[in-house]
Amino acid sequence: MAAEVLRQTVTLRWRGTVTWAVGLAALVLLYGALWPSIRDQPSLTDLLDAMPEVLRSLLATTDLSTPVGYVQAEVLGLTGPLLVVLYAIVSGSASIAGEEGRHRLGLLLAAPVGRARVVLEQSGAVVLGSLVVAASLTLALLTSSVLFGLDLAVGHVVAAGLHLGLLGAVFGVLAVGVGAATGSRVLARAVPAVLAVLAYLLNGLAPLVGWLEPLRPLSPFWQSLGHQPLLTGVSVRGVVVCVAAVAVLAATAVPAFGRRDVMA
Amino acid sequence: MGTPSAPDVVVNTTGLTKRFGSTVALSDVDLEVRRGEVFGWLGPNGAGKTTTLRLLMGFARPTAGAIRVHGRDPWRQPAAVHREVGWLPGDPAFHDRLTGRAHVRMAARLRRSPDDDKTADAVTERLGLDLDRPVGTLSRGNRQKLAVVLALLGGPQLLVLDEPTSGFDPLVQQEFQALVREHAAAGGTVLLSSHVLGEVQRTADRIGVLRAGRLVAVEEMSVLRGRSLHRVQARFDAPVRAADFAGVPGLRDVQVTASTLRCAAPAAALDALVGRLARHRLTDLECTEADLEETFLAYYGGEPGGR
Ligand SMILES: Nc1ncnc2c1ncn2[C@@H]1O[C@H](COP(=O)(O)OP(=O)(O)O)[C@@H](O)[C@H]1O
Numbered sequence: 001m002a003a004e005v006l007r008q009t010v011t012l013r014w015r016g017t018v019t020w021a022v023g024l025a026a027l028v029l030l031y032g033a034l035w036p037s038i039r040d041q042p043s044l045t046d047l048l049d050a051m052p053e054v055l056r057s058l059l060a061t062t063d064l065s066t067p068v069g070y071v072q073a074e075v076l077g078l079t080g081p082l083l084v085v086l087y088a089i090v091s092g093s094a095s096i097a098g099e100e101g102r103h104r105l106g107l108l109l110a111a112p113v114g115r116a117r118v119v120l121e122q123s124g125a126v127v128l129g130s131l132v133v134a135a136s137l138t139l140a141l142l143t144s145s146v147l148f149g150l151d152l153a154v155g156h157v158v159a160a161g162l163h164l165g166l167l168g169a170v171f172g173v174l175a176v177g178v179g180a181a182t183g184s185r186v187l188a189r190a191v192p193a194v195l196a197v198l199a200y201l202l203n204g205l206a207p208l209v210g211w212l213e214p215l216r217p218l219s220p221f222w223q224s225l226g227h228q229p230l231l232t233g234v235s236v237r238g239v240v241v242c243v244a245a246v247a248v249l250a251a252t253a254v255p256a257f258g259r260r261d262v263m264a
Numbered sequence: 265m266g267t268p269s270a271p272d273v274v275v276n277t278t279g280l281t282k283r284f285g286s287t288v289a290l291s292d293v294d295l296e297v298r299r300g301e302v303f304g305w306l307g308p309n310g311a312g313k314t315t316t317l318r319l320l321m322g323f324a325r326p327t328a329g330a331i332r333v334h335g336r337d338p339w340r341q342p343a344a345v346h347r348e349v350g351w352l353p354g355d356p357a358f359h360d361r362l363t364g365r366a367h368v369r370m371a372a373r374l375r376r377s378p379d380d381d382k383t384a385d386a387v388t389e390r391l392g393l394d395l396d397r398p399v400g401t402l403s404r405g406n407r408q409k410l411a412v413v414l415a416l417l418g419g420p421q422l423l424v425l426d427e428p429t430s431g432f433d434p435l436v437q438q439e440f441q442a443l444v445r446e447h448a449a450a451g452g453t454v455l456l457s458s459h460v461l462g463e464v465q466r467t468a469d470r471i472g473v474l475r476a477g478r479l480v481a482v483e484e485m486s487v488l489r490g491r492s493l494h495r496v497q498a499r500f501d502a503p504v505r506a507a508d509f510a511g512v513p514g515l516r517d518v519q520v521t522a523s524t525l526r527c528a529a530p531a532a533a534l535d536a537l538v539g540r541l542a543r544h545r546l547t548d549l550e551c552t553e554a555d556l557e558e559t560f561l562a563y564y565g566g567e568p569g570g571r
């Protein structure tokens with residue numbers, strides 16, 4: 001059956017993915033529910049002004065009194081990308097490295113399925129999972145928008161969700177690849193996690209640190225969220241860069257997995 | 265494609281060697297396993313049995329030498345090799361929340377064999393396994409049964425079984441042995457590893473003995489049975505010397521204390537031994553056949569070069 005490895009991986013991960021999706025949606029709804037009480041507090045913008053510049057730069061927000069500024073600060077500035085990326089890394093590291101660590105990889109590898117297919121279809125499953133979790137966040141934002149009067153543009157929210165999903169996909173497929181290349185669950189989590197933190201800081205601090213500015217496009221966070229999707233919608237370049245990164249990472253993981261001994 | 269000149273060779277290795285860092289797991293192994301035979305792959309723990317089977321499955325790459333399965337290189341063409349091979353790992357692990365049936369279905373789909381695999385149902389019935397319980401609730405023996413079912417799925421020509429009967433009670437073990445014999449009788453091939461001869465002696469046609477990564481013997485089971493050792497104890501009315509019994513071919517473990525001789529002799533050496541015994545006055549003679557396991561250990565269990 002075509003894409004049988006992907007189908008099985010999705011089925012096996014379904015429970016975890018739904019848990020993450022529901023948790024993230026609940027969190028977003030909670031932030032949304034707080035909006036009506038926050039909107040009426042002028043002191044909040046003062047609070048933001050009192051924050052260190054670094055923090056404001058990291059959250060990429062200047063104004064808590066508008067819905068877009070609020071959602072940017074509370075959801076898209078840190079929480080949303082952090083959790084989507086975390087989900088993707090956990091899911092990606094569970095793929096090859098996780099199964100290998102549990103001595104279960106043989107269930108796939110003893111079948112008449114080449115290693116390349118295992119890497120590519122497991123990467124596909126991680127991308128799908130990341131998009132599902134991001135879609136759940138999107139739905140929760142849209143629901144909040146209606147329920148709590150955030151009044152966000154539907155197209156822009158969907159754009160933000162798409163970019164979040166692709167952002168997660170980049171680090172998730174990196175986790176699959178590190179696991180495929182090394183067989184180590186620890187490395188499959190640590191390498192993408194460290195890189196994600198560095199990329200987040202690079203994007204957030206570049207406006208304050210002159211010499212970082214030219215490096216900023218290297219950060220998937222900048223590619224995904226730097227254009228403020230809630231204000232401007234989809235960035236075609238951002239989508240292309242993330243999709244290309246996913247493709248290159250998956251394509252690199254194939255020979256890396258093919259070269260080494262596995263503990264199936 | 266299969267080598268046309270040797271259609272009956274299912275597995276063959278030439279100079280097969282595998283090192284892990286400085287550990288030599290397998291050293292220069294030449295082996296042929298043929299169609300229709302059950303081949304026992306024997307050796308103590310750490311001898312390199314699992315390593316051989318991993319090389320056969322293409323999970324690891326030989327450091328030197330070559331291995332072919334149905335004429336194909338499993339490292340380069342794992343998918344093609346796996347279509348004809350059923351594998352049972354040394355430490356089978358499953359998705360604990362899923363049932364046995366879910367595992368069977370997933371494996372069948374990966375093999376593109378029908379979902380309601382008749383083999384699976386038949387084997388499950390014979391071994392006495394409940395496919396509808398989550399695997400996490402199964403005993404070790406029942407997990408092992410599930411591993412057998414998965415290995416047989418889709419009717420592969422070659423079964424590669426890594427210590428398959430550990431965890432089976434005697435009745436299940438018999439049923440399993442019957443399955444193995446039937447597979448071979450139908451033209452299939454079985455390669456099964458074990459660290460004790462007892463587990464394979466009733467099923468194997470031939471055995472290969474591995475020690476510290478080296479193949480020290482390949483033997484027909486029937487030949488090994490013919491060489492079964494006899495424990496001999498003789499008492500004489502006067503002291504004897506060890507030299508009196510030197511030169512009897514195949515005589516082992518000779519112990520002489522005053523007027524008593526203890527030794528082990530293969531069946532073929534009994535006549536010559538009795539000739540030597542008759543040169544003295546016997547007061548007592550005891551001769552018992554050792555079990556095959558003991559024979560096996562005597563020949564292959566000692567230090568390298570000890571046979
Ligand atoms: N992945 C590995 N890394 C390092 N050493 C290994 C590895 N696999 C096996 N070995 C070593 O190779 C030798 C043979 O192991 P193995 O094939 O598992 O033996 P057996 O299955 O006969 O018990 C042992 O010394 C073992 O420690």
Ligand SMILES: [Mg+2]
Binds near residue numbers: 310313314354426
């Ligand atoms: Mg072993």
